[in-house]
Amino acid sequence: MRSRSAVLLVVPLVLLSFVALGQPKRGVKEADSAAKDSKADSAEAASSAQTPSAGDDLGPPPPAKPAGSAGPKPSPLNPEANEFADGGVQPPPVEYDKLLGDIAALRGRVSALTTTLFASKVRVVVETRGDNARISNFVVTLDDGVVFTSPDRFDAPDERVVYEHAVAPGHHTVGVDVERFDARNREYRTWQSSRFSVVIPESKLVDAHMIIQDGSDMGKDFPDDQDGEYDLRVRLRARVQN
Amino acid sequence: MKRALRRRLGFCACAVLSAHALAFAADATKAAAAPSPSASATDGAASGTSAPSASDAAAKPSDAPADSTDTRGSAMRTYQTALANQKLAPTIPLSVQRLRDDLGEIEEKLSSGRRDEAIADLVYLVESDRFEAFKDSEEGRACVFWLGDALARGGAFQPARGYLTRLLAGSPTDTWYRRAVHSLVDLALESDEGERVSKDLSGVPSSAPDEVTGDIAYLSGRLADRQSKPDDALAAYARVSEKSRFWAQATYLSGVIEVERKNYPKGEALFCKVADPKLTPKKAPLFGGMDFFRVRDLARLGLGRVAHEQYRFDDARYYYYLVPQDSDDLPEALYETATTRYEAKDYDGARRAIDDLNKLKVNHAYEDETYILDAYIDLATCHFPAADRKLDAFLKRYEPVRDAARKLTQDDAAVEKLSESVRTGSDAAAAGLGVPEETARTLGALVRIDADYGRAARRLAELDHQMRGLRSAMGELDQASQKLASPKAVRGQSDTPLGQSDLDKVERIESQIAELKRLIRDAERGGNGKRAEDLDALKKEISALEIRARAARAALPPPSAKAGKTGADLAGVISNDRARATALYNDAQTLRIAVEAESLGLAKDALVRLDRRLSRLLRRARLGRIETVLGKKRSLEMEVDALSQGLLPQTIIDSLDAARYLHDDEEFWPFEGEDWADEYVGGEGVR
Numbered sequence: 001m002r003s004r005s006a007v008l009l010v011v012p013l014v015l016l017s018f019v020a021l022g023q024p025k026r027g028v029k030e031a032d033s034a035a036k037d038s039k040a041d042s043a044e045a046a047s048s049a050q051t052p053s054a055g056d057d058l059g060p061p062p063p064a065k066p067a068g069s070a071g072p073k074p075s076p077l078n079p080e081a082n083e084f085a086d087g088g089v090q091p092p093p094v095e096y097d098k099l100l101g102d103i104a105a106l107r108g109r110v111s112a113l114t115t116t117l118f119a120s121k122v123r124v125v126v127e128t129r130g131d132n133a134r135i136s137n138f139v140v141t142l143d144d145g146v147v148f149t150s151p152d153r154f155d156a157p158d159e160r161v162v163y164e165h166a167v168a169p170g171h172h173t174v175g176v177d178v179e180r181f182d183a184r185n186r187e188y189r190t191w192q193s194s195r196f197s198v199v200i201p202e203s204k205l206v207d208a209h210m211i212i213q214d215g216s217d218m219g220k221d222f223p224d225d226q227d228g229e230y231d232l233r234v235r236l237r238a239r240v241q242n
Numbered sequence: 243m244k245r246a247l248r249r250r251l252g253f254c255a256c257a258v259l260s261a262h263a264l265a266f267a268a269d270a271t272k273a274a275a276a277p278s279p280s281a282s283a284t285d286g287a288a289s290g291t292s293a294p295s296a297s298d299a300a301a302k303p304s305d306a307p308a309d310s311t312d313t314r315g316s317a318m319r320t321y322q323t324a325l326a327n328q329k330l331a332p333t334i335p336l337s338v339q340r341l342r343d344d345l346g347e348i349e350e351k352l353s354s355g356r357r358d359e360a361i362a363d364l365v366y367l368v369e370s371d372r373f374e375a376f377k378d379s380e381e382g383r384a385c386v387f388w389l390g391d392a393l394a395r396g397g398a399f400q401p402a403r404g405y406l407t408r409l410l411a412g413s414p415t416d417t418w419y420r421r422a423v424h425s426l427v428d429l430a431l432e433s434d435e436g437e438r439v440s441k442d443l444s445g446v447p448s449s450a451p452d453e454v455t456g457d458i459a460y461l462s463g464r465l466a467d468r469q470s471k472p473d474d475a476l477a478a479y480a481r482v483s484e485k486s487r488f489w490a491q492a493t494y495l496s497g498v499i500e501v502e503r504k505n506y507p508k509g510e511a512l513f514c515k516v517a518d519p520k521l522t523p524k525k526a527p528l529f530g531g532m533d534f535f536r537v538r539d540l541a542r543l544g545l546g547r548v549a550h551e552q553y554r555f556d557d558a559r560y561y562y563y564l565v566p567q568d569s570d571d572l573p574e575a576l577y578e579t580a581t582t583r584y585e586a587k588d589y590d591g592a593r594r595a596i597d598d599l600n601k602l603k604v605n606h607a608y609e610d611e612t613y614i615l616d617a618y619i620d621l622a623t624c625h626f627p628a629a630d631r632k633l634d635a636f637l638k639r640y641e642p643v644r645d646a647a648r649k650l651t652q653d654d655a656a657v658e659k660l661s662e663s664v665r666t667g668s669d670a671a672a673a674g675l676g677v678p679e680e681t682a683r684t685l686g687a688l689v690r691i692d693a694d695y696g697r698a699a700r701r702l703a704e705l706d707h708q709m710r711g712l713r714s715a716m717g718e719l720d721q722a723s724q725k726l727a728s729p730k731a732v733r734g735q736s737d738t739p740l741g742q743s744d745l746d747k748v749e750r751i752e753s754q755i756a757e758l759k760r761l762i763r764d765a766e767r768g769g770n771g772k773r774a775e776d777l778d779a780l781k782k783e784i785s786a787l788e789i790r791a792r793a794a795r796a797a798l799p800p801p802s803a804k805a806g807k808t809g810a811d812l813a814g815v816i817s818n819d820r821a822r823a824t825a826l827y828n829d830a831q832t833l834r835i836a837v838e839a840e841s842l843g844l845a846k847d848a849l850v851r852l853d854r855r856l857s858r859l860l861r862r863a864r865l866g867r868i869e870t871v872l873g874k875k876r877s878l879e880m881e882v883d884a885l886s887q888g889l890l891p892q893t894i895i896d897s898l899d900a901a902r903y904l905h906d907d908e909e910f911w912p913f914e915g916e917d918w919a920d921e922y923v924g925g926e927g928v929r
Binding site: 079080082083084095096097098099100101102103104105106107108109110111112113114115116117118142143145146147148149150151160161162163164165167168169170171172181186187200 | 310312313314317318321325330331332354355356358359361362363364365366369393396397398399400401435669671679701704705707708709710711712713714715717718719721722724725726733816819822823826829830833837851854855858
C-alpha cells in the first residue's frame with residue numbers, strides 16, 4: 001500500500017518536472033520574440049517605404065492593420081493611406097518671384113523702347129481653314145522669340161491679329177509651330193513647324209498674313225480602308241501697307 | 243471608410259476649390275505645352291561675340307529684395323530720360339481721350355491672348371512722366387489695374403502687387419479698387435504669396451463693400467486652413483457674406499472642417515446650406531457664378547459621405563442622387579452610391595448604380611475600383627461564374643497597366659509626356675509613351691494628378707514663357723544698339739541657318755533620344771527573351787547618349803552681348819540692360835533645373851501611387867477569384883445535399899422553360915392561336 005502511494009506521488013512529480021523543463025525560459029524567449037517582432041516591423045516598414053521594383057509581381061505587402069482596433073472592420077476596398085498625395089509641394093525658391101518680376105519688367109521696358117525707336121512695324125495675321133481640323137497648340141515666333149501662344153483651343157476662321165509691334169527694319173524670321181488633330185478621330189495628329197524670312201522696309205508696316213490650311217482625310221479614310229492622306233499647308237503673304 | 247472620407251473631402255478642398263484660381267493661371271499653364279523655341283537669331287547674333295562677364299554693377303539682375311512690391315518703374319524712367327536727352331521721347335501729349343482709345347485696344351489684346359503686347363503698351367503709358375497728370379483719373383486707374391492684372395497672370399507677382407496696391411489708396415467703392423482686391427486675392431490663392439498679399443490687403447477698411455471684405459475673409463480662411471488653424475479658418479469663413487463670389491466655397495470648407503472634427507450635424511447643416519436651393523441665400527448663385535454650381539455638387543457629395551459615415555445608407559443614396567446628370571462629379575456619385583448600397587446589403591441597388599455608371603461610357607478615376615466592386619457584387623449575389631469572369635478580365639486589363647506605370651517611372655521624358663497629357667486633357671495614346679494605346683489611355687484615366695503638380699507645372703510654364711520672351715527682348719536690345727550706332731543700317735540676315743543653332747541641335751538630339759526610348763519600349767512589348775538581350779545593349783548605348791546630350795546642353799554658351807558703352811546716355815542704358823538680360827537668363831536657366839526637378843518628382847509620385855493602388859486591387863482581385871472557387875464548391879455541395887433530399891435544383895426545373903434557351907437577341911413567342919377541338923385528328927378510333 002505504501003509502495004503504491006509512493007509511486008502515485010512520484011509519477012506526478014516526475015511529470016511536473018518535465019513540464020517545467022519543457023517550458024521556455026521566459027526572459028530570454030520574450031526578448032527573442034520582441035526582437036523578431038521589431039525586425040519584422042522594421043522590415044515591413046522598409047518594404048512599404050521602398051518603391052516596388054519592375055520584377056516584383058504584386059508590389060510591397062500591404063501595411064499591417066492595427067490589431068484589436070475599435071469599431072467596425074473597414075471595407076477592404078478602401079484605399080490605403082500611402083495611395084494619397086501628401087500635399088507636400090515645396091514653395092518656390094525665394095529668388096523665383098524676384099526673377100520673374102525682373103524679367104517681366106525688363107521685357108516690358110524693352111518693348112516700350114522699341115516702340116519709340118523703330119518706325120517699322122510687323123503685323124502677323126492668322127487665318128485657319130479646314131472643317132475637320134482642330135488646333136490644339138499654336139505658337140508664333142519672331143526671330144525665334146515666342147511672341148504669341150494660343151489659349152487652349154485656337155480657331156481663326158476669320159482673320160485674327162496675333163501680333164503687332166515695332167521692329168528694326170531689315171530681315172526678320174516669322175515662324176509658326178502648330179499642332180493639329182482630326183475632329184473625327186483624335187488619334188490622327190500632326191505637328192508642323194514653318195519659318196519664313198521677311199524683309200521689313202524702313203518706316204513701313206508689313207502685314208504678314210498666314211493661312212493655316214488642313215485638308216487631311218486621315219481621320220475619316222484611314223480607319224475605313226487603310227488609305228488616307230495628310231494635306232497640311234501654311235501659306236504666308238507679306239504685304240507692305242502704304 | 244472614415245479615413246477615406248476625410249481624405250476625399252480633403253482632396254476636394256484643395257483640388258476643386260482652387261478652380262477659380264486655376265482658370266486665373268490657365269494662360270501661363272498653356273505655355274508649357276508650347277514647343278520650345280530655338281534661339282538661332284539671338285544666339286546667332288551672340289555666338290560670334292566674346293562673352294563679357296556680368297560683373298558690371300548694372301548686370302546684377304535686380305536690387306529689389308525678395309519680398310518687394312517694386313514695379314521696377316525706375317528703370318523705365320531712366321530710359322525715358324535718356325530718350326528725352328536724345329530728343330527721341332514722344333512729344334504728343336497724353337489726353338483722357340487717348341487713354342480711352344488705347345485702353346480699348348489693350349483690353350482687346352488681353353482678351354485675345356496677346357498679354358505680353360498689352361503689358362508693353364501699358365508700361366509705355368504708365369511709366370511715362372506724362373501719365374502723372376492722369377494717374378487718378380478713371381482711365382488712369384484702369385491702366386494701372388490692367389497692367390497689374392496682366393503681370394499677375396504672367397506670373398510676375400512682385401511688380402503686379404506693386405501696381406495693384408497703388409489702387410488701394412482710393413475709395414473702396416471705386417470700381418478699380420474692388421477689381422484690384424479681386425485680382426490680388428486670386429493671385430494669393432493661386433500663388434505662394436498668400437501671406438504677403440494678406441498684408442497688402444490689411445489696409446482695406448471693414449466698411450468696404452461686402453464683396454470686397456468677403457474676398458479678404460475667404461483668403462484669410464484659406465491661409466489659416468493651410469497653417470492648420472481650423473478655429474481661425476472657421477471664424478474667417480463665417481465672415482464671408484452671401485454677396486461674395488466665395489460664399490459657397492467658404493461655407494463648404496467650413497463644413498469640411500466640422501466634419502474633420504467629427505461634428506457631423508454641424509458639418510451637414512453647412513453642406514445643406516450650399517446643396518439645398520431652399521436654404522441657399524438667393525444672391526449667392528448670382529455672385530458665385532459657374533463655380534457656385536461646382537461647389538454645390540461637392541456639397542451634395544459631402545452630404546452623402548457624411549451619411550455613409552454614419553451608416554445612414556438611404557440618406558446617402560438620396561444625397562448622391564442629387565448630383566445632376568451633367569456634373570463632372572457624376573461618376574464619383576454613382577460609384578459611391580454603389581459602395582453605399584453594397585454596404586447596406588442592397589445588392590440590386592448596387593448593381594443598378596454600377597450599371598448606370600457603365601452606361602456613361604466615360605473614362606473616370608474610379609474605373610479600376612468599379613471593376614472590383616462590380617465583381618464583388620456578383621460574389622455577394624452568388625453569381626460566381628460572372629464574378630470570376632470579371633475578376634479575370636480585371637487582371638488581364640490592369641496587370642499590364644500596373645507594369646507600365648512601374649516602367650514609366652524610370653523614364654523622365656515619358657513621365658513628363660504622360661503628366662502633360664493628363665493635365666491638358668489630351669489623348670494619352672498620342673503622347674508616345676511606348677505602351678499599347680489602350681494601356682496608355684487607361685493610365686491617363688487613372689493617374690490622379692493632384693493640385694500640387696498643377697502648381698509646380700505652372701511655375702515651370704511661367705518661367706519658360708518669360709525665358710522665351712527674354713530671348714526676344716535680348717534680340718531687340720541688340721537691334722536697338724545697332725540702330726543707335728548706325729541709324730541708317732538695316733538688320734541683316736542671321737549668319738546661322740534657320741534651325742541650326744547649337745540649342746536647336748541639342749533639342750533635336752534630346753527629342754531623338756526620347757523617341758528611341760519609346761521605340762525600345764515598343765520592342766520590349768513585342769519581343770521575346772532573346773531579343774531582350776539585344777535591347778539591353780541598346781539601352782546601355784542610349785544611356786551613354788543621354789549623358790553626352792546632358793553634357794552638350796551644359797556646355798551651351800550662355801547668350802551674351804558685346805561689351806557696349808556704359809553711362810546714363812541711351813546707348814549706355816541699353817548696354818546695361820543687355821548685360822542685365824544675359825545675367826537674368828543665366829539665373830533663370832539655373833533656377834529652371836530646380837523647378838523642373840520638383841515638377842518631375844511630383845509626376846513620378848503620382849505614378850508610384852497608382853502602382854500602389856493597382857497592386858492593392860490586383861491582390862483583391864486574386865482573393866476574389868479564390869472566393870469564386872470556394873463559392874462554386876459550396877453551391878455544388880448544396881445542390882448535392884438538395885438532390886439527396888429529393889429536391890431538384892432550380893436549373894433543372896427551369897430546363898423545361900423554352901425561354902431559358904434563348905439568347906439575348908432572340909424572343910420567345912408562345913402559341914396564342916385558338917384550339918379547335920373538332921379539327922383534332924389522330925385520336926379517332928383509339929380506345
